[in-house]
Amino acid sequence: MVQHDLSSNGGERTSAVRTCVGCRQRVLAAELLRVVASEQEPSGFAVVPDPRRRLPGRGAWLHPTPECLSLAVRRRAFGRALRVAGQPDTTALDQLVGSTEQ
Template identity: 90%
Template sequence: MVQHDLSATGGERASAVRTCVGCRQRTLAAELLRVVARESESSGFAVVPDPRRRLSGRGAWLHPTPECLGLAVRRRAFGRALRVTGHPDTAALDQLVGSTEQ
């Protein structure tokens, strides 16, 4: 179900609202980074950023901050949100966001 933020003037749809898998806060999709799971040769799945929001497959949304990335990794939220088994590799996100947590 797509949820939209209604503007105060006229009730028109302004933009989509999504939930961050790290902190679980709902915010505008424009403020979040979309991520998708891709199969990797060695470790099963890797979580990769989709800044243009064009990659196929199920996506998850994340604030592009080290805090939210760390929370999502600790809670193992990527596996549930992206519906993949195992512990997906988040090295690409660590590099993009600048996190030091694994």
């Protein structure tokens, strides 16, 4: 189900609202980075960024900050949000966001 922010001018739909898997805040989708799970043969799955929002598969949304990334990894939110088994590899996100935790 798509959630939209209802503006005060007649209830028109303006833009999509998504929840960050790290901090759990609901914000406009334009402020968040979409990530998807990509299958890797030996190790399972990797979480890869989807800045153009065009990659196939189930997506999750994340603030592009080291704090939200570390919260999501610590809470194991990517596995639940992307519906993959185990702990997916977040190396690509670490490089993009600039985080040193994993």
